Amino acid sequence: MPEIRQNIITREWVIIATERAKRPEDFARAAADRVSPPRYVPTCPFCPGNENQTPPEVYRQPSSGPWQVRVVPNKFAALDSSAELSRNIHGLKRTISGAGIHEVIVETPEHDRVTALLSEAEMAHVLETYHRRYLAVTSDPRVAHATLFKNHGVRAGTSLEHPHSQIVGTPIIPPGVRDRMEHALRFYDENGECIHCAVLADELRDRERIVAQSRDFVAFLPYAALTPFHMWITPLRHTASFAEATPEQLADLAGLLRTVLRKVYFGLANPDYNITVRTPPSEARGLRYYHWYLSVIPRVTRVAGFEIGSGMFINPSLPETSAAFLRGAPAGPA
Amino acid sequence: MPEIRQNIITREWVIIATERAKRPEDFARAAADRVSPPRYVPTCPFCPGNENQTPPEVYRQPSSGPWQVRVVPNKFAALDSSAELSRNIHGLKRTISGAGIHEVIVETPEHDRVTALLSEAEMAHVLETYHRRYLAVTSDPRVAHATLFKNHGVRAGTSLEHPHSQIVGTPIIPPGVRDRMEHALRFYDENGECIHCAVLADELRDRERIVAQSRDFVAFLPYAALTPFHMWITPLRHTASFAEATPEQLADLAGLLRTVLRKVYFGLANPDYNITVRTPPSEARGLRYYHWYLSVIPRVTRVAGFEIGSGMFINPSLPETSAAFLRGAPAGPA
Numbered sequence: 089m090p091e092i093r094q095n096i097i098t099r100e101w102v103i104i105a106t107e108r109a110k111r112p113e114d115f116a117r118a119a120a121d122r123v124s125p126p127r128y129v130p131t132c133p134f135c136p137g138n139e140n141q142t143p144p145e146v147y148r149q150p151s152s153g154p155w156q157v158r159v160v161p162n163k164f165a166a167l168d169s170s171a172e173l174s175r176n177i178h179g180l181k182r183t184i185s186g187a188g189i190h191e192v193i194v195e196t197p198e199h200d201r202v203t204a205l206l207s208e209a210e211m212a213h214v215l216e217t218y219h220r221r222y223l224a225v226t227s228d229p230r231v232a233h234a235t236l237f238k239n240h241g242v243r244a245g246t247s248l249e250h251p252h253s254q255i256v257g258t259p260i261i262p263p264g265v266r267d268r269m270e271h272a273l274r275f276y277d278e279n280g281e282c283i284h285c286a287v288l289a290d291e292l293r294d295r296e297r298i299v300a301q302s303r304d305f306v307a308f309l310p311y312a313a314l315t316p317f318h319m320w321i322t323p324l325r326h327t328a329s330f331a332e333a334t335p336e337q338l339a340d341l342a343g344l345l346r347t348v349l350r351k352v353y354f355g356l357a358n359p360d361y362n363i364t365v366r367t368p369p370s371e372a373r374g375l376r377y378y379h380w381y382l383s384v385i386p387r388v389t390r391v392a393g394f395e396i397g398s399g400m401f402i403n404p405s406l407p408e409t410s411a412a413f414l415r416g417a418p419a420g421p422a
Numbered sequence: 423m424p425e426i427r428q429n430i431i432t433r434e435w436v437i438i439a440t441e442r443a444k445r446p447e448d449f450a451r452a453a454a455d456r457v458s459p460p461r462y463v464p465t466c467p468f469c470p471g472n473e474n475q476t477p478p479e480v481y482r483q484p485s486s487g488p489w490q491v492r493v494v495p496n497k498f499a500a501l502d503s504s505a506e507l508s509r510n511i512h513g514l515k516r517t518i519s520g521a522g523i524h525e526v527i528v529e530t531p532e533h534d535r536v537t538a539l540l541s542e543a544e545m546a547h548v549l550e551t552y553h554r555r556y557l558a559v560t561s562d563p564r565v566a567h568a569t570l571f572k573n574h575g576v577r578a579g580t581s582l583e584h585p586h587s588q589i590v591g592t593p594i595i596p597p598g599v600r601d602r603m604e605h606a607l608r609f610y611d612e613n614g615e616c617i618h619c620a621v622l623a624d625e626l627r628d629r630e631r632i633v634a635q636s637r638d639f640v641a642f643l644p645y646a647a648l649t650p651f652h653m654w655i656t657p658l659r660h661t662a663s664f665a666e667a668t669p670e671q672l673a674d675l676a677g678l679l680r681t682v683l684r685k686v687y688f689g690l691a692n693p694d695y696n697i698t699v700r701t702p703p704s705e706a707r708g709l710r711y712y713h714w715y716l717s718v719i720p721r722v723t724r725v726a727g728f729e730i731g732s733g734m735f736i737n738p739s740l741p742e743t744s745a746a747f748l749r750g751a752p753a754g755p756a
Contacts, residue, residue: 089502090520092594099597103520105500166439166728166736168423180624181645186424186437235734237727245726256728260426263433264733267601290514311515364731383731391725392579393571394500394590397698397717399598400569402500 093312097283099271101400102312108404112413115316115388115405117357125249127200133163134194134250146191147221149213156210157217158194165190166256173230173259189225189234189257193217199250202358203240204349206251212342214253218365219338221255222330226370231257233265233369236330241360243387253363261369269368269378276377284379285326287311297407299351299414302344304337307384309407315389316405317352317414321345321382328375330367345382347419352386355417361386427646431617433605435734436646442738446747449650449722449739451691459583461534467497468528468584480525481555483547490544491551492528499524500590507564507593523559523568523591527551530585536692537574537585538683546676548587552699553672555589556664560704565591567599567703570664575694577721587697595703603702603712610711618713619660621645631741633685633748636678638671641718643741649723650739651686651748655679655716662709664701679716681753686720689751695720 090105133141136154147159161169167188176183195203195214206214218236225234238253239246246252275283291297291308299307299319307321321344323337333341352361367380395401424439467475470488481493495503501522510517529537529548540548552570559568572587573580609617625631625642633641633653641655655678657671667675686695701714729735 089505090500092501092518092520092592094516096514096516101518101592101594101596103500103592105498105520107502108498108500164442166424166437166442167426168441171423180430180621182428182430184426184435186426186439233732235728235732237731239726243724245724254728256732258426258435258437258732258734260435260734262435262733287514362727362730364727366731385730390577390579392573393696393698394569394588396696396719397571397700398567398569398590398592399596400592400594 095310095312097272097287097310098268100312100314102314103400103402104312104406105402105404106406108402109406109409110404112316112355112405112410115356115359115386117359119357122358125200127198129199129250132199132248132250134158134192134248134252135199136197142192147217147224149217155197157196157213159191159217159221160194162190162192162254167258184259187230187259189228189231189255191221191225191255193221193253193255195251195253201251202353203238203251204346204353204358206346208343208346211346212339215338215342215345216335218253218255219330219333222365222367225255225257226331228257230259231370233258233261234367236365236367238363240362241387243360244362265369269372272377282326282377282379284322284381288322288324297411299411300344300347302340304340305344307344307348309411311407313403313407313410314401315385315403316410317356317384317386317388318403319348319384319414321348321384322379323381326376326379328368328378328380329373330365330380331370331373333380341382348384348414350419351414351417352384354419354421355414356386356388359386359388429644429646431606431621431644432602434646434648436648437734437736438646438740439736439738440740442736443740443743444738446650446689446739446744449690449693449720451693453691456692459534461532463533463584466533466582466584468492468526468582468586469533470531476526481551481558483551489531491530491547493525493551493555494528496524496526496588501592518593521564521593523562523565523589525555525559525589527555527587527589528584529587533584535585536687537572538680538687538692540680542677542680545680546673549672549676549679550669552587552589553664553667556699556701559589559591560665562591564593565704567592567595568701570699570701572697574696575721577694578696599703603706606711616660616711616713618656618715622656622658631745633745634678634681636674638674639678641678641682643745645741647737647741647744648735649719649737650744651690651718651720651722652737653682653718653748655682655718656713657715660710660713662702662712662714663707664699664714665704665707667714675716682718682748684753685748685751686718688753688755689748690720690722693720693722
């Protein structure tokens with residue numbers, strides 16, 4: 089029988105539609121849909137030698153010699169980094185000037201690399217760069233919240249093959265972020281405990297939704313995972329904001345994220361996916377009631393009218409089955 | 423310069439990214455992507471003659487002779503109509519048995535018809551059926567909320583070509599629905615007015631986001647439309663719930679919905695889209711502070727990591743420009 093589960097942190101309800109269940113391997117990308125891009129593309133703005141096709145870089149690693157990671161303002165930025173912040177309330181219409189920061193993090197000079205197949209050192213450089221740019225972007229007085237994310241593949245919303253991530257610093261805090269924080273605060277007031285820490289303790293006891301674990305982080309499918317293979321990677325020690333992650337934690341996360349992405353890559357034949365860093369507003373550090381995490385969402389199903397109209401999700405797989413599949417999936421070529 | 427707009431009803435913020443703006447016609451479906459299905463498909467469970475491939479029908483129109491509209495339980499139902507309702511709270515885990523109703527509304531016997539090209543009488547029969555089944559599904563004591571929706575095309579989440587809609591009656595009320603109602607109630611308490619009626623008055627005064635209007639309804643792009651061509655079709659007279667729509671209103675809506683879908687079909691070359699009926703929980707009728715509507719969402723852009731991670735949207739088009747385009751788009755073949 090299907091069941092409906094709630095994620096106690098996000099309050100989202102998910103229909104676990106076991107009657108529609110497919111086997112985990114049925115979600116793998118079809119062979120016909122696999123592409124092998126070339127190592128270098130003359131028209132790609134992120135390939136070495138084409139640096140003049142992007143706005144001037146704001147960060148690079150290493151600082152001299154050929155770059156390995158490069159950060160540039162997005163040429164087609166959603167927000168304007170030179171705009172003044174102003175708010176206009178005209179009757180029922182609320183408008184804020186589109187002031188903010190939108191950068192692209194080029195993860196590797198090689199066009200045909202796949203993020204999952206970066207070396208552990210390369211992955212660590214990418215996460216270090218995430219952290220540095222998060223601190224830089226949120227230090228802008230116009231920025232209230234920053235969203236770090238990666239779109240891998242067309243179904244995940246990108247048409248650019250060259251491996252890259254993005255950061256967008258917005259002058260407003262999304263209402264969904266505020267709602268989650270209020271909910272977490274209420275839980276803290278009632279239970280004297282961070283809601284994420286409580287769920288984490290539960291998951292570490294159950295173990296059946298855990299995919300992989302490192303010294304400082306654990307990767308698991310939430311009890312009410314929205315889609316097959318939807319994972320959270322959460323710091324084991326209570327930490328409110330991504331801003332507070334230490335270099336040691338980031339290096340440890342690089343290893344675990346790489347393992348998780350490789351399991352997805354080899355287990356599901358390189359599906360499209362999104363990664364997002366879920367962290368509170370930039371002013372919120374050291375909170376006892378909130379906890380940052382990283383979300384990995386393979387895009388193996390589609391959002392349809394039911395999800396749009398209800399805000400609920402239908403997940404055609406049991407999170408425990410998906411977790412067992414990924415636990416057993418190889419983190420390297422067979 | 424880009425601007426960030428808020429939908430005062432949903433509280434959602436949208437970046438109107440004018441720097442990325444495309445012309446409205448650039449969102450049209452590419453010629454290579456157009457398909458012409460056959461009139462009859464032997465393996466299609468919704469084609470006449472194949473009625474035995476579906477569970478027994480729960481409704482049909484007309485009641486005798488060949489059917490024009492047919493409603494059947496979904497063969498791969500997300501919820502179980504024979505299950506007992508039970509709630510299980512085990513520590514932090516909230517689970518409800520998957521009891522509920524999931525039906526398919528087959529809109530026409532002809533496999534190759536497109537909903538937009540139904541006659542006005544046919545469209546009226548579909549909406550009458552929506553209403554009847556909404557009343558029937560929400561009369562089940564296990565159902566707390568029903569979501570009516572349509573997925574047109576693969577990008578909108580369906581792989582079945584035969585024109586159909588769906589209704590899902592769930593035993594829980596989605597938190598997003600509750601949140602909107604609370605917000606509307608607060609607005610009512612503070613302003614003595616339904617928030618939808620207030621926005622409607624604003625839109626009817628501005629007129630620049632209106633696409634089409636009938637005696638009883640108006641179709642417009644919200645000030646903070648989430649995506650290009652995202653439309654709301656709202657009853658002009660205050661009505662809380664879809665359950666309260668009269669036969670005359672439904673007939674009037676059929677004409678306007680048909681006009682809107684035909685403008686989308688001819689203006690954008692038959693893009694994939696979702697329709698959802700946004701209505702309060704089934705117990706909520708006659709409320710002074712809430713107002714049902716129908717949402718039409720052409721799927722011409724993709725939800726990516728930014729939207730998933732922030733809950734905000736980036737709309738690469740100005741709602742006023744999209745509305746002007748649809749106002750001018752033909753509602754019939756050129």
